[in-house]
Amino acid sequence: MRKINLKGNKVLFLLLVSVCVIFCASGCSSQKKKNGLTEADGRAAGGTALGIANPVVQSDPQEILEVLGICFNEPEGASGVRYSIIGGKTAQMDFVWKGIECTARISGEPSFTDISGMYFSWKSEINTNVGRCAATVKLAEAGGSTTGVCLWYDTVPGLMCSVSMKNDATQELLEAIARQVYTIVYV
Numbered sequence: 001m002r003k004i005n006l007k008g009n010k011v012l013f014l015l016l017v018s019v020c021v022i023f024c025a026s027g028c029s030s031q032k033k034k035n036g037l038t039e040a041d042g043r044a045a046g047g048t049a050l051g052i053a054n055p056v057v058q059s060d061p062q063e064i065l066e067v068l069g070i071c072f073n074e075p076e077g078a079s080g081v082r083y084s085i086i087g088g089k090t091a092q093m094d095f096v097w098k099g100i101e102c103t104a105r106i107s108g109e110p111s112f113t114d115i116s117g118m119y120f121s122w123k124s125e126i127n128t129n130v131g132r133c134a135a136t137v138k139l140a141e142a143g144g145s146t147t148g149v150c151l152w153y154d155t156v157p158g159l160m161c162s163v164s165m166k167n168d169a170t171q172e173l174l175e176a177i178a179r180q181v182y183t184i185v186y187v
Contacts, residue, residue: 044163053185055087064091070159075180078102097177101166102182111159112153116162120147126171130161130178137171150174154182 060083065071073169078095086092090107099105107115120140128135128150136153146167151162163178 027086043082051066056092057086059083059085059091068108070108070185072104072106073181074176080184098173100149100168100173101127102177103162104161104163106159106161106182107145108158109153110158112151113160114151115160116149116151116164118147118149118162118164128171128175130175132174135175135178139169139171142168146170148174149177152178 001009002063005093021110059067061072064083064085067085068089068091072091072093074093075097078097081093081095084092084094087106090105093104095102095104103117105115105117109115120138120142122138122140124137124139126139130150130152133152133154134177135150137148137150139146139148141147145167146169147164147166148171149162149164150158155162161178161182163174163181165174167178
């Protein structure tokens with residue numbers, strides 16, 4: 001019978017395992033580069049890793065117009081106005097109006113779709129109009145107050161629009177802010 005050298009096999013086994021680990025680690029690194037991610041991507045403000053890249057990028061009205069061809073109207077009496085671009089295609093304006101936190105979004109879309117980012121069990125959905133565009137106002141109870149969104153689609157330029165209020169929302173307030181934020185394009 002032939003005697004097997006166990007010491008030599010252990011060394012060979014450990015060497016093989018080491019090569020596999022290095023190979024797997026290099027595969028992860030090249031996949032990260034392939035996806036365009038860097039170490040800084042997916043980090044919160046404090047520098048902690050979240051695992052996903054943040055699609056919201058701070059912007060200004062000029063950049064939004066140049067990059068997306070979209071222009072917001074700042075509502076009369078709005079304060080704390082901040083602009084951003086979400087995912088490279090949706091313009092967002094956050095502001096406080098009449099003491100209520102509001103968000104307006106406009107995005108080039110092929111048809112009516114909810115771009116608001118508001119996910120509630122809506123208590124009421126009311127059909128209305130913003131200018132010549134058919135619109136829907138949705139209201140829900142949240143945290144002892146009423147939150148709401150107004151959504152409309154302008155078919156001429158192909159723009160989906162939304163305005164939302166975090167609290168004290170009413171159909172009248174949502175319609176009023178919608179008319180101030182977006183100028184309907186008439187052709």
